[in-house]
Amino acid sequence: MAGPRNLPRAPSQDRLFNNTQGRHNDGLPHLNPTEEETWMNLLPRKLGPMAEFDWLALYRSLTRGDNTGGHQVTAEFLSQVSLHDVRLNPGSMYWQGQQTNLEYLLYLDPDRLVWSFRQQAGIPTIGEHYGGWEAPDSQLRGHFVVHMWASTHNYSLxxxxxxxxDILYQCQKNMGNxxxxxxxxxxFDMYEELSEAxxxxxTIHKIMQGLLDQYTLAGNQKGLEMVVxxxxxFSDRVKNLIQKYSIQRHWEAMNEETGGTSTMEHWWTKEVxxxxxxxxxxxxxxxxxxxxxxxxxxxxxxxxxxGRSKSISGAPPSGHPPKMPGGWGGPNDTxxxxxxxxxxxxSKLGDTIYFLEEGETPTLYIVQHIPSTFDWTxxxxxxxxxxxxxxxxxxxFEVAISISAKGxxxxxxxxxxxxxWTSTVGAVATLNGQKLNLTSxxxxxxxxxxWGDDILLLQFPINLRTEAIKEYASIQAVLFGPHLLAGLTHGNQTITSSDQSNNGLNPGVWEVDATNAASMDDWVVPVPQSLNSQLVSLTQQSGGQTFVLSVSIINGTLTMSEMPVAGSDACVHTTFRVYGPANLGDGGVLRGQEVIIEPLDRPGMAVTNDLNVNLQPGPDTLFNAVAGLPGSVSLELNTRPGCFLMASDAKAAQxxxxxxxxxxxxxxxxxxxxxFxxxxxxxxxxxxxxxxxxTHRNFLLEPLQSLQDEFYTVYFNLVTTDS
Incomplete structure (x- = not known):
């Protein structure tokens, strides 16, 4: 019975090439599979499968070269740094994302993860299997393999x-081949027969890559033995298929994305x-x-x-390809x-912040400005x-880079x-207080x-800008530096009136008014963080339950709703900015004449005395905040003294x-x-x-990455004088 080979222990370093050969007309270096296809079309038709295999090998030896002949590609090297040498600094969103990831990995049970592997190898299972795509009836079970330890050095993990x-090692030995x-x-028999698989x-790539990472990153020798x-x-299996049928048959089976196999084909070109x-x-x-x-x-x-949301984005049901709507997954059943x-x-957010270049003078490329520490040995x-x-x-955007000598x-x-995305006009760079010249x-x-104990300070201007969809000049995204801003909206209802516009979309979902704008500053303005002090939610108790004042997503009227879950879309519609000449009274309770109640997601708009939301604040959007029951506030209509905002039955949402x-x-x-x-x-x-x-409502723009369950729009239809 064949078994694992005896293998050397030293892992090889991955390299990213700065290759000026083989560029295509678009100027981007990449591999083009159609070149091989063209070569294969030159193959005489009557030759057998083995000759076809050799024909392809000949082409690759001619084009890629080796020590015995062929074209030699000269290249400068940029090397990835080891994850062991990079640490994300606490406090940034990158560090927080890594910590959340780590918490999840520490939560997972190894026996549940390998449940189906043990079953397949004829080894008694332990505990209960996980659900979703790791369930025993899923055709993708077993794909969940990771490499986290190198970037965290968490020994429990x-x-x-x-x-x-160790468990997978035993499973492989039990299967014996x-x-x-x-x-x-x-x-794989089904796959080779072009049956549904x-x-x-x-999945095999995921397993192999994970095992290889266990060797190269965590030093586990078993990982390399297993992957070899x-x-x-699998190489024998693929060669047998090609020899029996053809290489074309092999690629016909690969009818869609092969997934995750091109990592070593991406070459760093030093182009920003x-x-x-x-x-x-x-x-x-x-x-x-x-x-x-x-x-x-x-x-x-x-x-x-x-008008979309991550909470109801398309996602697959258990065990099947993506078809049905879903949303966020869960820790045990997805x-x-x-x-x-x-x-x-x-787990590897630190792998593309820094790159090294070999030469007489050690060279470091700082490619991403992510709070981190790199040990440049x-x-x-x-x-x-x-x-x-x-x-x-x-x-x-300000970055401080400290470089200190260890000896x-x-x-x-x-x-x-x-x-x-920045401009050198207004940009400042200093090294130990001395100003530097920036190129572009x-x-x-x-x-x-x-270098000794040096401090490099960088100050890059960061501005708003729009980017249009090609061939649709009026449909544009709004960015702040590299951050894509999404407008909080709700729904993509079609227009049913005779005034059709915006490809059938409700203008309130995505139409921005830039008609009188000389610049973006005329229709997009920053929201100061100080305004957070003016935000409130107004609640009432009814039948032992807490209800909260809300703006209806259907028609913009006021309702009472149940207390929402943190991070949900309902939190947006139950938060208001209340401002005016008055400040908070004693004990932080709102008091004062002529206050404006502004829905969080509709900046510059206001609740009216008719209890809907108006685009332009006016006399009918003023309320008098007066004392209600102890510890509460009542909102008197400015246009109707003695009349108040009233929830007659909070349970009935009235x-x-x-x-x-x-x-x-x-x-x-x-x-x-x-x-209230x-x-x-x-x-x-x-x-x-x-x-x-x-044009019909205002939008609160926030970074797309920060949103959870909120409904949003990324691309807006800019209405201008020309349009």
Whole structure:
């Protein structure tokens, strides 16, 4: 019986190439599979499968080259740094995302994770299996493998991972031929027969990559032995299929995405545009895939349409490809593919902040400005980045980079990325207080010196801008630096009136009024964090239950609703900004004449005395905040003295207007119905909040990555004088 090979222990370093060969017309270096297809079309038709296999091998030897001949590609190297040498600094959203990820991994039970592997290998199972795509009837069971330990050095997690590898090692030995999976080999028989088999090689890649990571990152020798034995098994299987049928048949079976196999084909070219693109994907995509700080709650789809929400985004039911609507997953019963890639992404946030270049002078590329610490062993230096928190009212992104020597240091070069989204006009860079010259945005600041205890300070202007969808000039996204801003909206209802516009979408969902705007500042303004002090939620008790004043998402009227769950969309509609000439009275209770009640998600708009929401504040949007029952406030209509906002029956969700009896002597029921408790706001403004003027309603803009269950719109239809 064949078994694992004896293998060397030294893991090889991954390299990213700066290759100027093989560029296509778009200027981007990439592999083009159609070149191989063209070559294969030259193959004489009557040759057999083995000749076809050799024909492909000949093409690859000619184009890729080796030590015996062929074209040799010259390349400069940028090396990824080891995750062991990078730590995320506490306090940033990246660190918090990593910690939430770590909590989830520590929560998981190794015996439950390997339940189906044991079953497949004929080993008694322990405990209960997990659900979702890890359930025993799922065709994707077994894909959930991770590499977290190297970036956290959490030894409890390392013990769990070692236990998982030990169990899988025993499973593979029991099966005896190198095969390792949570489902039987017949799944690959079905695949080769072009029968319905979901994604068998996708899952195998996840297992193999996880085992390889256990070797290269955690030093577990068993991981390498197992993945090599798996490679022997599957390479033989693929070669047999090609020889029996054809290489075309092999690729016909790969009828959709193969998934996750192109990592080593992406080459770092030192072009800042790629770092900019990576930054945008990381901030706006990956960082918003967790539901706040809840461990194990991860998104499947990230909706980008008008009036959408992560909470009801398309997601697959258990055990089947994506078809049905879903939302956030759960820690025990989901395990979609995005759980595997999601926890992988959050486990290695430190792998693309720094890159090294070999040469006589050690060179460090600082590619992402993420608060972190890097142990640069080759240069004898410690590099630490800190970033000042961003606010919508502050037009600068500030980074402090400290570089300190650990002993006898040597001269070293540091290349610091200047993002393309900034401008060198107004930008400031200083080294130990001495001003430096900046080249241009989308370039690197180059510094070579004998480093000691040095401080590099960078101040980059960060501004609002729009980006249009190609071929749809009026449909634009709003960004603040690299941060994509989403407008809090609700629903994508179609227009049913004769005034059709916006491709059938309700203008209130996505139409921005930029008709009289000379610049973006005329229709988008920052929301100061100081306004959080003006936010309130107004509650009442009824039948032993707490109800809260809310704006209806259907027609904008006022209702009473049950207390919402934190992070839910309802928190937006139950929070109001209350402001005016008056301040808070004694004990923090709202008092004063002529206050305005502004819904959180409709900045600049106001609740009217008719109990709906108006685009323009006026006399009919003023209320007098007077004392209600002890510890509460009553809201008197400015246009109807003696009449108040009243919830006659909170359970019935009815909010109306109640007036005092002309004879005086209000009943206890009346006083209770018009008295609201001023509670802490159920929602607050994000530090990067902006207000945008709409044609039918205004929008609160916040970073897409920060949203949880809120409904939002990413692309807006800009109405201008031209349109």
């Amino acid at each position: 390392k013990e769990k991972m070692t236990r998982v590898v 190198g095969y390792l999976s949570a489902y039987p080999e017949k799944m 979901w994604s068998p090689y996708y 034995w798996m490679t022997d098994y 545009k790629y770092a900019d693109h990576y930054e945008r994907l990381l901030i706006n995509g990956i960082m918003g895939n967790q539901r706040g700080t809840q461990p194990g709650v991860i998104i499947y789809f990230l909706p980008m349409g008008p 395990f979609w593919c995005c759980y595997g890639t999601g926890i992988e992404s959050f 080759a240069a004898g230096l410690t590099v630490q980045q800190q970033a000042k928190p961003l606010f919508s009212t502050d037009p600068y 006898d240091a040597q001269p070293a070069k540091v290349m610091v990325r200047i993002p393309s 945005a989308g370039d690197f600041l180059t510094l070579t010196k004998l 909010v109306g207007v109640g007036c005092r009896m002309s004879s005086g002597g209000d009943t206890a029921a009346f006083r209770h119905a018009v008295s 408790t001023q509670a802490a706001p159920l929602r607050r403004y994000h530090p990067l909040s902006f207000a945008a003027r709409g």
